[in-house]
Amino acid sequence: MNYMPGTASLIEDIDKKHLVLLRDGRTLVGVLRSIDQFANLVLHQTLERIHVGQKYGDIPRGIFIVRGENVVLLGEIDLDKESTSSLQRVTIEEILEELRQEQEVKSRAEKLKIQVFKERGLMLPYPDTLDEY
Template identity: 65%
Template sequence: MNNPLAGTAHLLDELDKKLMVLLRDGRTLIGYLRSVDQFANLVLHKTIERIHVGREYGDIPRGVFIVRGENVVLLGEIDPEKEENQPLIEVSVDDILDAQRREQESKQDQQKLMQKALKERGLNLMAELNHDDMF
């Protein structure tokens, strides 16, 4: 007989444990797994969104958080001993959001320089194709 929870059965062992969940959009959530269904949809309790920039991090409280299973890239249990001894420095939410914004701006600037260099060499990777050009 087919078990409808076969693909997510291992998640049942993680109920009430503190998990780290990496989402497709790059966000990292940390919270207690309270519920899971056959689609691997998750309900996290006492959830925080953790933002890392270099060796610094900041936590944004999110409360109860529902995550669609299709958005989960990675999840795992957090070891309380290792969490206490992490080599990262906690900073305020405002400071980490500012650092994240600066990091994203720097990456965008680097991408623009790379595109400019490629364009000068005759490679315009960002050129949009017309539908007519494809046929």
């Protein structure tokens, strides 16, 4: 096997199923169809995968173009191991409800943390008015 520098090494991965973790925290699963010198990706049959605890749900997104600077992680999915995952697949509605509940719990915990800090006369390095945005 010859060494190819930079994104040229991904040419061997074209037409294979990949998982892409984006800078904003989203996870995409799709077939890599194209790549350029800037690591921009074209994914086909793309799913946005949402994980909450031991559950996950997939939202179909179709063809997806990802700007290279937004890619944190790119990896080929082993199709044999994918089918034996310990995670439980649920419907889109169920996973979105689970996600909403998880975010609500985190929000309450953050508000409590801010309140406790204020009671002790401490200021957090960020404003507590984030909910207004």
